[in-house]
Amino acid sequence: MPFTVVIIGRPNVGKSTLFNRLAGKRLALVDDTPGVTRDWRSADGHVGGLSFTIVDTAGLEDVFDDSLEARMRRQTEQALERADVALFVIDARTGITPLDRHFASWLRKGRTPVILVANKAEGKAGLPGILESFELGLGDPVPLSAEHGEGMADLVEALLPFAPKDEEPEKAAPATVALTEDGLEIPVGDQPEPEEERLRPIQIAIVGRPNVGKSTLLNSLIGQERVLTGPEAGMTRDAIAVDWEWRDRQFRLVDTAGMRRRARVEDKVEKLAVADGLRVVRMAQVVILVVDAGQILDKQDLTIARMVIDEGRALVIAINKWDTVDDRAMALRQVEDKLESSLAQAKGVSVVTISALKGKRLDALLDAVLDSYAVWNRRIPTAQLNRWLEGILDHHPPPLIDGRRLKIRYMTQVKARPPAFALFVNKPGDLPDSYQRYLIANLRDSFDLPGVPIRLALRGGKNPYVKE
Known part of the structure; x- marks a missing residue:
């Protein structure tokens, strides 16, 4: 089993940069602004043949009230308690600050082993800070530069005593393994069996405008205060992924930053957070769009919904704070009208009314997620498709073009996730968009494909499945 390494320290010492370096990819938001990271997040870390779980945390603040900084501190303390070893990061160029000394004293009293890391130690400018760090009483510092990747060998040596005794260097994946567009590993040229597919976690992104209850929903689903919540808008910045199990199904829930209209986004960190949220949507399989019952499906909600559909993801709409609505029948009619x-x-x-704060109708929401996921994966046999197509053409044939009837010869499903179909036409460029929409609408109704995007590609030439 991999061991867990938590990265802690005061704000703006390079914790997220080190996290990204050890994770091997840019997962955490990085900016010069202090306090960018607010929730702890984890990822698989790999360095020098060692494999471990790496945890990034918010900057430590000496605050104990109910403020945002105090809540961030409590989140960091939770992560520290679960770790096998902590990397206490200081800024070698700035030197030791009173806050560093305060938290070093606190860490010495704890049960979690601590490795002192002197970051930003490239060149000679960090040498005074490295020498000064000995006074913290946490042992010899490990000088490194997370940004430039210097000093990683020394960090591996410091981590080795905490690795399991049977830890072996990671082996490269065999060439027979490929990565799909959804981030799933499957054998090349092989289609996973249904049972194998069932064992894979369903990737769920939770998106929406700021302050609609996305983080509260995640906390209510998993039954713990995993991410920060509060009345402040824009609380979440990093996309926080949580692995979770419900009714013998594995899920990966990802909470994202609130998405405001682009014209209103001026803060650099908020732009980074929104971009990170868009990346999560592209990697998701099902997206839960959380909307506020007090402002159901406003212009920004619909913009986000269209973006999800354009990305080819399955969509479920969760109307949160439903317990505060007086005329519920009228509200539902408004939702139906706007969607139509x-x-x-x-x-x-699928539209599900919930109360994330009170934990109401969350099972109904997850049932809708599983139903949408099943539709998103659905495949229709080619013979069945073409029998349907024959009936459609008899009932409503394509229009005349220059006095001649367009010929639709054949149809097949080329992929799922989302369902995509190829339509073989003698003149693909002449088939009107209105007739394509007619085909998609009938396809959706006839084969029960609600709520997922349907792709239709027009192809010329003859039926490729007929041998001449």
């Missing part, structure tokens, strides 16, 4: 007029490309999308 503004989101026709995902007709039949």
Whole structure:
């Protein structure tokens, strides 16, 4: 089993940069602004043949009230308690500060072993800070530069005593393994069996405008205060992923930053957070769009929903704070009207009313997620498709073009996730968009494909499955 390494320290000493370096990819937001990281997040870390779970935390503040900084500190303390070893990061160029001394004293009293890391130690400018760090009483510092990757060998040597005794250097994955567009590993040229697919975690992104209850929803689902919540808008910045199990199904829930209209986003950190949220949507399989019952499906909600559909993800809409609505029948009619007029490309999308704070109807939400995921994965046999196509063409043939009837010869499903179909036409460029929409609408109704995007690609030439 991999061991857990938590990165702690005061704000702006390079904790997230070190996290990204050990994770081997840019997962945590990095900026010169102090306090960018607010929730702890974890990832698989790899360095020098060692494999471990690496945890990034918010900057430590000497605050104990109910402020945001105090809540961030409590989150960091939770992460520290679960770790096998802590990397206490200081800024070698700035030197030791009173806050560093305060938290070093606190760490010495704790049960978690601590490795002192002097970051930003490239060149001679960090030497005074490295020498000064001996006074913290945490042993010899490990000088490194997380930004430039210097000193990683010394860090590996410091981590080795905490690795399991049977830890072996990581071996490269065999060439027969490929990464799909959804981030899943499957054998090349092999289709996973249904049972194998069932064992994979379903990737769920939780998105929406700021302060609609996304983080509260995640906490309520998993039954613990995993991410910070509060009345302050824009609380979440990093996309926080949590592995979780429900009814023998594995899920990976990802909480994202609130998405405001682009014209209103001026802060650099907020731009980074929104970009990170968009990346999460592209990697998700099902997206839960959380909307506020007091402002159901406003313009920004619909913009986010269209973006999810354009990315080809399955969509479920969660109307949060439903317990505060007086006229619920009127509110539901408004939702139906807005979806009918503004989101026709995902007709039949699941809408679930919930109260994240009180934990109401969360099972119904997850049932809708599983139903949408099943539709998103659905495959239709080619013979069945073409029998349906024959009936459609008899009932409503394609229009005349220059006095001649377009010929639709054949149809097949080329992929799932989302369902995508190829339509073989003698003149693909002449088939009107209106007739394509007609085909998609009938396809959705006939084969029960509600709430997911349907792709239709037009191809010329003859039926490729007929031998001449």
